[in-house]
Amino acid sequence: MPVSFTDLPSELILACLEYLPYTELGACLLANRHLNSLIRNSPRTLYLAEQSLAGVDANPFHPAISGLCVEEKRALLHEREDRWLFFRPVSLEYPEIDFLASRAVYWISGDYWVIGDAVDPAFPRSVGLKFLRTTPGPSQWTKASPGTMLRLVDFVAVPEELDLIAMITHSPSGQSTSSIHIHLLSFSSLSTGSAGPHPLAASSVIHVLDAGPYDGGPSVTIDISGRTLAFCMLYLSARDEDNEEGREHARRRDGLYLYDWQTGKRMTEEPLPVHHNGAVGLTFLSPDLLLLSNTSTNSLDILSIPTLTITHTLALPELQARHQLCPFQFRTLPNPAWADPRTRFSRSYTRFLPDPERTLVQCAFQTMSPVYEYTLGCSGSRARVRLPLRVRGRLGFILQPV
Numbered sequence: 591m592p593v594s595f596t597d598l599p600s601e602l603i604l605a606c607l608e609y610l611p612y613t614e615l616g617a618c619l620l621a622n623r624h625l626n627s628l629i630r631n632s633p634r635t636l637y638l639a640e641q642s643l644a645g646v647d648a649n650p651f652h653p654a655i656s657g658l659c660v661e662e663k664r665a666l667l668h669e670r671e672d673r674w675l676f677f678r679p680v681s682l683e684y685p686e687i688d689f690l691a692s693r694a695v696y697w698i699s700g701d702y703w704v705i706g707d708a709v710d711p712a713f714p715r716s717v718g719l720k721f722l723r724t725t726p727g728p729s730q731w732t733k734a735s736p737g738t739m740l741r742l743v744d745f746v747a748v749p750e751e752l753d754l755i756a757m758i759t760h761s762p763s764g765q766s767t768s769s770i771h772i773h774l775l776s777f778s779s780l781s782t783g784s785a786g787p788h789p790l791a792a793s794s795v796i797h798v799l800d801a802g803p804y805d806g807g808p809s810v811t812i813d814i815s816g817r818t819l820a821f822c823m824l825y826l827s828a829r830d831e832d833n834e835e836g837r838e839h840a841r842r843r844d845g846l847y848l849y850d851w852q853t854g855k856r857m858t859e860e861p862l863p864v865h866h867n868g869a870v871g872l873t874f875l876s877p878d879l880l881l882l883s884n885t886s887t888n889s890l891d892i893l894s895i896p897t898l899t900i901t902h903t904l905a906l907p908e909l910q911a912r913h914q915l916c917p918f919q920f921r922t923l924p925n926p927a928w929a930d931p932r933t934r935f936s937r938s939y940t941r942f943l944p945d946p947e948r949t950l951v952q953c954a955f956q957t958m959s960p961v962y963e964y965t966l967g968c969s970g971s972r973a974r975v976r977l978p979l980r981v982r983g984r985l986g987f988i989l990q991p992v
Contacts, residue, residue, distance in 0.1 A: 596624050604632050612642040633660040640664065644671055646942035649935045670942055685722055689731070692716040697747050701939045704755075706742055707733060715807075716742040719757075721780040723939070734780045743770075744810040744821075749777040750934045750943065751925045754788050756819055756851065758798075760807045770798040770808065772819070774851055778937070793854045799843060801825070811870050815926045816877030818895055819851040822870040823861070846872075846882070848895070858898065871918030873951060876926045881951065883918035890953070909957060916956035922949055
C-alpha cells in the first residue's frame with residue numbers, strides 16, 4: 591500500500607527537509623499542519639534554515655561554536671544578524687597606519703586587512719604589503735615583500751580557500767628591459783612576516799614576460815579560483831608611443847593570461863584578446879567560469895576555462911549615442927568554492943563564513959560622454975554604476991540582479 595510523505599517517521603521527514611532551501615521550507619510551513627509542527631519544533635531544522643536565510647555556514651572549528659547545543663548556536667547566529675541589521679559591531683578598533691599606504695593596492699575580507707606599502711611619498715607605488723589580522727583581536731602590522739627593487743602592481747588573496755596570495759610585480763631586469771613576475775606565497779606565512787612560498791606551487795616565482803625600458807608599468811586585474819590564476823594585463827602608456835612598432839608590440843602583450851598556478855604553466859600560448867576602454871573587469875563565477883567585461887559589445891562575457899570559449903554573453907543597457915563604457919571593476923565574495931569545506935573552515939577565525947553557494951558579484955563601471963575632444967583624448971561627464979549580481983547553483987549557474 592502506498593505511503594505518503596507525511597506518513598513517514600518524523601526523523602525521516604526532518605532528514606529530508608534539511609535539504610530544502612529556506613524558501614521551499616517556508617512553503618511546507620504553509621501547506622501542511624503536520625509539517626508545520628515538525629519544522630517549528632525541530633531546532634536543528636530551524637538552525638539550518640536560518641543559516642540558509644543569512645547566507646552563511648557555521649564554522650564547526652570555532653571555539654565559540656564547537657561544543658554548544660543547537661539552541662545556543664541559533665542564539666549566536668541571531669546575535670550576528672542583529673548586529674548587521676542595526677550596525678552594532680562586536681568591537682571598534684582603530685589600527686594606526688604608521689606607513690605610506692597605497693590607495694590603489696588593498697584587500698579586506700573576513701579576518702584580514704592587507705594594504706600596499708609604499709616607500710616614497712612623491713612616488714607612492716607599492717613595493718610590498720602590510721598585513722593585519724582583524725579577528726580575534728587587533729594585531730600589529732606585519733610587512734611582507736616578494737623581494738627588493740620590485741614594484742607591486744596588483745595581488746589577489748585567497749586565505750580560507752587556498753592559503754594563497756599571488757602578487758604581480760614589475761621590476762628592472764637590465765638596462766634595456768624590465769620583467770613581469772608572479773609570486774606565489776603562503777598566506778599564513780604573512781602573519782610571521784616571512785612571506786614563504788606556497789607548498790603546492792612547483793615554483794614560487796613565475797616569469798611572465800620582459801618589456802622595454804620605456805613601456806612603463808602595466809595595468810593588471812587579477813583573480814584566482816581552484817588551480818587557475820587569471821589576469822588581464824594592459825600596457826596603456828605604450829599605446830601612446832609615437833612609433834607604430836611600439837604600439838603594435840604593446841597590443842601583442844595586452845590581453846588575458848591564464849596559468850595553472852600549481853604547475854606554473856601557461857594555459858594558452860598567447861594572451862587572449864580583450865576589449866576595453868581602460869581597466870578590464872574580471873572575476874571567477876566558479877573555478878571553470880570567468881566573467882569578463884567587453885566594451886566592444888557593451889556586455890559581460892562568460893568564458894569557459896576548459897574550452898576557452900565564450901558560453902554566455904549578458905548585454906548591458908544600451909548607451910546613448912557617443913557614450914562609452916569606461917574602466918570596469920569586478921569582485922566576487924566569497925571566492926567560489928573549490929577546497930574541501932573542512933579546510934576552508936579550519937583556516938578561518940570567523941564563527942559564520944559566507945556560503946559560497948550564495949556568491950555575490952559586484953560589477954562596477956563608468957559611462958563617459960565626450961564633451962570636448964582633444965588630440966590626445968577626450969574629456970566629458972562620467973557616471974558611476976554599480977550592478978550587484980548573485981551567482982547560484984552547483985552544476986550550473988544563475989546570474990541575476992540583486
